[in-house]
Amino acid sequence: MSAVIPLPDPAPRARDPRLAEREHHKLAKRLRRQVGQAIADFGMIEAGDKVMVCLSGGKDSYTLLDILLQLQKKAPVPFELVAVNLDQKQPGFPEHVLPEYLAGLGVAYHIIEQDTYSVVSRVIPEGKTMCSLCSRMRRGALYNYAEANGFTKIALGHHRDDIVATFFMNLFHHAKAAGMPPKLLSDDGKHV
Numbered sequence: 001m002s003a004v005i006p007l008p009d010p011a012p013r014a015r016d017p018r019l020a021e022r023e024h025h026k027l028a029k030r031l032r033r034q035v036g037q038a039i040a041d042f043g044m045i046e047a048g049d050k051v052m053v054c055l056s057g058g059k060d061s062y063t064l065l066d067i068l069l070q071l072q073k074k075a076p077v078p079f080e081l082v083a084v085n086l087d088q089k090q091p092g093f094p095e096h097v098l099p100e101y102l103a104g105l106g107v108a109y110h111i112i113e114q115d116t117y118s119v120v121s122r123v124i125p126e127g128k129t130m131c132s133l134c135s136r137m138r139r140g141a142l143y144n145y146a147e148a149n150g151f152t153k154i155a156l157g158h159h160r161d162d163i164v165a166t167f168f169m170n171l172f173h174h175a176k177a178a179g180m181p182p183k184l185l186s187d188d189g190k191h192v
Contacts, residue, residue: 028070035067042183045153047077052151054142055085055098055109060157068155069107082151083109086141088116088134110149114141143191153192 039045053068055061068081085098095111102109116137124133146154158180166180185192 031063032067032070036071038182039071044155044183045075045077045079047079049079049152050150051079051081051153051155052142052146052149053081053083053155054157055083055102056157057085057093057098058157060159060162062157064155064157065107069105081107082149083107084112084142084145085109086112086114086116086138088114088138090117110145112141112145116141143186146191 045051051068053061053065055065065081065083072079072081083098083102087093087095099109099111114137116134119137120134142154145151163180167178170176170178183192
């Protein structure tokens with residue numbers, strides 16, 4: 001005969017706030033160092049660059065902006081940062097969040113408004129993925145804005161999952177083993 005004896009829930013461990021703060025600082029320092037090293041290794045930012053930091057509202061782009069703002073303070077070369085968001089008019093997107101956040105940081109920013117959502121919804125059949133058309137339209141809007149406003153570089157936040165997804169999309173759709181390069185020149189040669 002077997003019996004199930006219920007065990008009490010373990011008491012939650014009190015986490016030392018100093019330890020959590022120290023871990024946060026270690027992670028932030030490591031990210032700054034790695035991003036700074038990538039910028040140096042690949043010549044991503046040069047003296048006098050005007051960098052358009054594209055903010056989607058996701059953790060990747062928020063993190064990218066934060067790290068670039070920190071690096072800008074200690075960089076050996078001067079460069080300008082401007083945060084740019086493309087409001088694609090997706091239903092339910094909280095339009096107020098990014099402007100309030102950026103204004104609170106004191107960061108120069110611009111919101112581009114372009115209703116790509118309606119176009120993509122009309123062109124792509126329901127149930128099919130909208131990603132490829134949507135990304136082309138988004139890239140076109142960002143490139144046009146960058147050119148019209150004198151940006152020399154465009155910064156996009158990506159994480160490991162994005163890189164892996166790009167690798168497999170290239171493998172299955174284009175029959176080539178290619179990932180996402182750290183620095184990409186646009187097809188027309190106008191944008192980095």
